[in-house]
Amino acid sequence: MSKIVRTMSNILIPLVFIFGLYIILHGHISPGGGFQGGAVFASGVAMIIVAFGSASVQKRLKEHHLSVLESAGALIFIGLAFGGLATIFFFNFLAGSAVFGNIPPSGSNPGDLWTGGVIPLMNIGVGLKVLGGLSAIVLVMALASSGIEVEE
Amino acid sequence: MTVGLPFNIPFLAVAALISISFIIILTQRNLIKLVMGIVIMQAGVNLFLVSLGYRTGGIVPIFTHAPEGAMVLPVPQALTLTSIVIGVACTALMLSLIVLTYRHTGDTDAEKSRILKG
Amino acid sequence: MRRAAVAISLVVIIGLLVAAAFLIHPFGQPPSQMDDYMIENSQAETGTNNVVAAVLFDYRGFDTLGEATVLFTAVTGVVMLFRAVKKRES
Numbered sequence: 001m002s003k004i005v006r007t008m009s010n011i012l013i014p015l016v017f018i019f020g021l022y023i024i025l026h027g028h029i030s031p032g033g034g035f036q037g038g039a040v041f042a043s044g045v046a047m048i049i050v051a052f053g054s055a056s057v058q059k060r061l062k063e064h065h066l067s068v069l070e071s072a073g074a075l076i077f078i079g080l081a082f083g084g085l086a087t088i089f090f091f092n093f094l095a096g097s098a099v100f101g102n103i104p105p106s107g108s109n110p111g112d113l114w115t116g117g118v119i120p121l122m123n124i125g126v127g128l129k130v131l132g133g134l135s136a137i138v139l140v141m142a143l144a145s146s147g148i149e150v151e152e
Numbered sequence: 153m154t155v156g157l158p159f160n161i162p163f164l165a166v167a168a169l170i171s172i173s174f175i176i177i178l179t180q181r182n183l184i185k186l187v188m189g190i191v192i193m194q195a196g197v198n199l200f201l202v203s204l205g206y207r208t209g210g211i212v213p214i215f216t217h218a219p220e221g222a223m224v225l226p227v228p229q230a231l232t233l234t235s236i237v238i239g240v241a242c243t244a245l246m247l248s249l250i251v252l253t254y255r256h257t258g259d260t261d262a263e264k265s266r267i268l269k270g
Numbered sequence: 271m272r273r274a275a276v277a278i279s280l281v282v283i284i285g286l287l288v289a290a291a292f293l294i295h296p297f298g299q300p301p302s303q304m305d306d307y308m309i310e311n312s313q314a315e316t317g318t319n320n321v322v323a324a325v326l327f328d329y330r331g332f333d334t335l336g337e338a339t340v341l342f343t344a345v346t347g348v349v350m351l352f353r354a355v356k357k358r359e360s
Contacts, residue, residue: 027320027323028318028320028323029318029320030216030320031214031322033322033323033326035237063349067349070342070345074338074342077335081331081335090327090328090331090335092315092316092317092328095315095316095317101317102317103314103317104215104313104317104318104319106314107218108216108217108218109215109319110216110217116316116318117317119316119323119324119327119328122327123327126334126338129341129342130341133344133345136345136348136349137244137344137345137348137349140348140349140352141244141248141251141352143352144248144251144352159292160292160296160297161297162297163294164288164291166291167287167290167291171280171283171284171287174283175280179276203297206297206298206300207298207299207300208298213321213322214319214321214322215313215319215320216319216320225302225305226305226308226309226322227304227308227330229322230326231333233322233326234334234337237340237341238337238340238341241340241341241343241345244344244348245344245347248347248348248351248352249351252351
């Protein structure tokens with residue numbers, strides 16, 4: 001791509017990544033969460049691939065790194081779901097305890113980040129899974145349509 | 153705004169989107185156009201799910217700095233989120249299968265890819 | 271023969287969809303017994319301000335588990351379809 005596109009991408013891509021991580025981490029007090037923030041982050045990765053070409057991206061970012069990230073996110077999600085098995089599967093066992101355990105006052109209030117129980121940690125797990133999965137899809141299809149074979 | 157509509161305009165828009173997608177799927181032969189028809193049907197179903205839970209004069213169902221008023225129903229919004237992610241996954245799989253079919257047979261016509269060769 | 275079948279099925283489907291769009295509840299007044307319970311009690315039981323996140327991860331967590339499985343299967347399928355095929359040594 002031309003020099004104007006590459007210069008603007010150098011300025012905009014860190015801002016897109018920070019915005020995606022902000023949407024993931026504040027999922028329990030503002031609109032958003034794991035799926036939305038992961039999709040915004042994957043659109044930043046798609047911007048890198050379009051601006052700098054898929055051959056030069058593939059030298060640094062192999063697709064098995066993204067696969068490891070996606071599997072780690074899935075394991076965090078399932079592990080937290082098994083954590084409340086004393087009562088039932090998917091029980092919120094951290095609401096009221098020491099980690100992320102404040103209860104907000106009922107009605108309209110300014111949001112507190114230390115609330116939510118097990119929900120912020122599940123947001124992080126699902127966010128890692130979605131950003132790993134969608135980035136892997138975009139990278140593999142960009143490589144396949146420009147004729148380069150994916151390594152084993 | 154708390155004025156009621158004379159007849160349900162969002163549900164008629166959903167009926168129009170799904171009808172258009174049925175016409176596309178039943179009469180087109182190019183594989184890329186078939187995928188476009190399926191994507192339009194996914195968009196129509198998502199619009200139907202979101203517009204099922206609207207309350208007239210409602211606010212966003214989030215308690216942080218919430219103004220006065222009744223809240224919109226939260227369960228259809230959660231179901232729509234799941235539906236959008238599943239639609240993205242299905243579209244990615246369909247498009248990669250079309251790329252492989254084009255490499256194998258050299259043509260994107262649905263009638264020519266029916267016979268299994270060795 | 272085939273054109274007649276396509277035309278008849280299209281007329282039936284479009285007629286059913288338009289009839290359903292007129293027979294459904296009026297837009298803006300949904301039946302809302304389950305959602306009223308969730309809006310009242312989600313701050314005390316789950317401890318979040320965001321009712322949609324509480325519904326997605328606490329009250330209906332199994333739907334999120336199924337969706338994570340579908341996304342994982344689709345990504346595995348796409349990456350597997352584009353691998354380079356090694357020639358078999360005879």
